[in-house]
Amino acid sequence: MSRVRRARSALLGAAAVVVSAGIRRWRRRPSRIAPVTDAPGGGRWLTVTVNRPPTDVWAEALPEPLGRYGDRLEIRIRPAPGDRGTELAARTKDQPSRLATSLPGRLAGRDPRQGVRRALREAKSLLEAREVLLPDAPPTAHPSLGGRIVGLLTRRSREEGVL
Amino acid sequence: MRALCWEGVDKLAVERVPDPRLRNEQDVIVRLIAGTTCGSDLHLIGGHIPAMRAGDVIGHEFLGEVVETGPQVRRHAVGDRVVVCSFVGCGRCWYCANDLWSLCDNTNTNPGLGQAIFGHDTGGVFGYSHIMGGLRGSHADYVRVPFADYGAFSVPEGIDDVSALFASDAVPTGWMGAHLGGVRPGDVVAVWGCGAVGQMAARAAMLLGADRVVCVDSVPERLAMTELHIGCETLDYTATDIEAELRERTGGRGPDVCIEAVGMEADGDGALRRYDRAKQRLRLETDRPAAVRQAVRACRKGGMVFVLGVFGGLADKFPLGALMNKGLTLRGAQQHGQRYIPMLLDRIAAGELKTSHLATHALPLDEAPQGYAMFKYKTDGCVRVVFRPGG
Ligand SMILES: NC(=O)c1ccc[n+]([C@@H]2O[C@H](COP(=O)([O-])OP(=O)(O)OC[C@H]3O[C@@H](n4cnc5c(N)ncnc54)[C@H](O)[C@@H]3O)[C@@H](O)[C@H]2O)c1
Ligand SMILES: [Zn+2]
Ligand SMILES: [Zn+2]
Numbered sequence: 001m002s003r004v005r006r007a008r009s010a011l012l013g014a015a016a017v018v019v020s021a022g023i024r025r026w027r028r029r030p031s032r033i034a035p036v037t038d039a040p041g042g043g044r045w046l047t048v049t050v051n052r053p054p055t056d057v058w059a060e061a062l063p064e065p066l067g068r069y070g071d072r073l074e075i076r077i078r079p080a081p082g083d084r085g086t087e088l089a090a091r092t093k094d095q096p097s098r099l100a101t102s103l104p105g106r107l108a109g110r111d112p113r114q115g116v117r118r119a120l121r122e123a124k125s126l127l128e129a130r131e132v133l134l135p136d137a138p139p140t141a142h143p144s145l146g147g148r149i150v151g152l153l154t155r156r157s158r159e160e161g162v163l
Numbered sequence: 164m165r166a167l168c169w170e171g172v173d174k175l176a177v178e179r180v181p182d183p184r185l186r187n188e189q190d191v192i193v194r195l196i197a198g199t200t201c202g203s204d205l206h207l208i209g210g211h212i213p214a215m216r217a218g219d220v221i222g223h224e225f226l227g228e229v230v231e232t233g234p235q236v237r238r239h240a241v242g243d244r245v246v247v248c249s250f251v252g253c254g255r256c257w258y259c260a261n262d263l264w265s266l267c268d269n270t271n272t273n274p275g276l277g278q279a280i281f282g283h284d285t286g287g288v289f290g291y292s293h294i295m296g297g298l299r300g301s302h303a304d305y306v307r308v309p310f311a312d313y314g315a316f317s318v319p320e321g322i323d324d325v326s327a328l329f330a331s332d333a334v335p336t337g338w339m340g341a342h343l344g345g346v347r348p349g350d351v352v353a354v355w356g357c358g359a360v361g362q363m364a365a366r367a368a369m370l371l372g373a374d375r376v377v378c379v380d381s382v383p384e385r386l387a388m389t390e391l392h393i394g395c396e397t398l399d400y401t402a403t404d405i406e407a408e409l410r411e412r413t414g415g416r417g418p419d420v421c422i423e424a425v426g427m428e429a430d431g432d433g434a435l436r437r438y439d440r441a442k443q444r445l446r447l448e449t450d451r452p453a454a455v456r457q458a459v460r461a462c463r464k465g466g467m468v469f470v471l472g473v474f475g476g477l478a479d480k481f482p483l484g485a486l487m488n489k490g491l492t493l494r495g496a497q498q499h500g501q502r503y504i505p506m507l508l509d510r511i512a513a514g515e516l517k518t519s520h521l522a523t524h525a526l527p528l529d530e531a532p533q534g535y536a537m538f539k540y541k542t543d544g545c546v547r548v549v550f551r552p553g554g
Contacts, residue, residue, distance in 0.1 A: 125253070125268075129269045131235075133272055135272040139216065141168065144217040
């Protein structure tokens with residue numbers, strides 16, 4: 001019983017990720033009500049807000065996770081409103097293939113936006129907290145079916161989400 | 164080392180796992196002196212919170228001794244006796260800088276999972292679902308504490324281990340409910356749940372000047388303990404009509420601030436109770452919100468309902484109409500302990516806040532599964548079990 005329920009609770013987590021991906025995909029479909037400006041699978045700026053003044057966030061001196069992309073990324077930096085720091089955005093210059101941005105492609109880590117999300121999050125952490133927090137290792141003492149599913153999701157978790 | 168692991172729904176075991184290592188330069192390693200059970204653990208043990216892995220070490224409310232420090236740790240040294248906030252904050256993101264520590268942007272190592280479920284990720288917490296990051300729990304001989312300069316607090320010598328232990332989670336959670344719930348002198352405050360969190364919320368409301376505090380539960384030992392140690396009024400929801408009783412005690416107005424400290428496995432009565440249980444079992448709703456519903460209905464017009472109890476996702480039959488038409492404010496949060504812990508330790512030292520009575524049972528770590536069974540079923544008057552890995 002417990003094995004089945006364990007797998008089920010892991011699956012629920014997986015389902016939530018898939019559902020939210022589905023919702024975002026659905027929202028991207030062209031609609032008659034409002035024109036959708038971002039191309040499917042790419043084009044949209046991925047963006048984080050860094051709690052540092054704009055004078056501390058330089059396109060020429062971004063932390064290594066973003067810096068190593070060189071000119072393969074477009075970078076946009078602008079002040080955030082109020083006291084919120086600096087908005088740091090990035091997008092890939094090349095359009096990824098449909099296969100790369102499909103769910104299997106993303107689970108396999110083929111979508112180039114995944115690396116950009118991770119790089120943005122890591123750059124933000126480095127600028128704010130001076131380190132990128134690592135999870136404890138090893139994550140668990142037992143291999144189990146449900147655990148492997150959660151493991152697959154957590155491996156991709158810095159690369160997915162709503163950025 | 165030994166650690167208490169989640170092995171599946173309603174299944175815990177003490178196992179041998181690798182010792183934690185320093186992984187980041189702002190980490191410390193803490194040797195456990197004492198840790199305790201929390202109602203939040205029950206939700207994940209019961210399988211109500213997704214994204215657990217068999218073998219995950221649980222536990223998040225703890226006190227210990229620093230035994231190793233990373234090279235960038237400034238405020239702690241080996242030998243310090245520290246109480247550690249259950250949520251981890253980096254101290255420098257916008258949320259930490261604005262005292263909303265459990266919303267930290269930099270401590271959840273699985274941000275995509277949290278964002279998929281909640282729209283945004285929360286901060287990281289020890290020993291919880293992977294939705295809230297991949298940090299091991301504290302029911303073990305040792306635990307790694309990231310960003311220790313911000314989340315670990317030295318305990319003044321005059322405070323004993325068990326009294327300080329609850330400053331990790333239950334006390335700041337309760338305090339936050341009363342503080343962010345906006346309790347002011349002259350207010351009448353109602354609190355749902357007489358577990359450690361509800362009791363601490365009630366005490367905080369009194370210290371913030373509430374005129375009258377009424378706590379609701381059904382467990383006789385907990386009601387009696389709350390009257391004796393917190394010094395407020397109590398109501399048994401199985402013995403009386405709570406809304407009517409609260410109206411009567413507040414001149415027909417209803418409580419100014421209603422604090423919910425029950426969470427997603429709330430008990431209830433009548434048809435709605437059966438409805439919630441069936442839907443939760445079938446996974447058609449994740450949360451049983453009986454106490455939140457009652458708080459929203461009982462709250463005075465224009466009042467505040469603060470949700471401290473943990474909810475995982477979706478709740479049904481939520482009285483949105485009452486919320487809107489009565490002009491209520493609904494607020495909730497995982498605890499922002501870093502904001503409160505030093506002040507709370509001072510109050511514990513001064514004798515204003517009593518916590519030691521919460522520790523109704525003490526067990527060695529090896530008996531932690533039995534301890535959780537006792538805590539879950541509230542047998543033998545159990546409110547909190549304290550584990551002392553060192554014996
Ligand atoms: N917000 C946070 O950061 C935070 C921190 C710690 C705990 N929590 C949550 O707070 C809640 C309480 O934690 P705890 O450790 O005190 O748990 P607990 O299980 O010891 O206490 C819960 C109490 O609620 C009572 N209860 C059940 N249904 C009720 C109802 N309909 N009306 C009134 N009372 C009812 C139970 O009898 C029990 O005494 C849990 O949901 C926990 O997850 C939140
Ligand atoms: Zn807790
Ligand atoms: Zn932070």
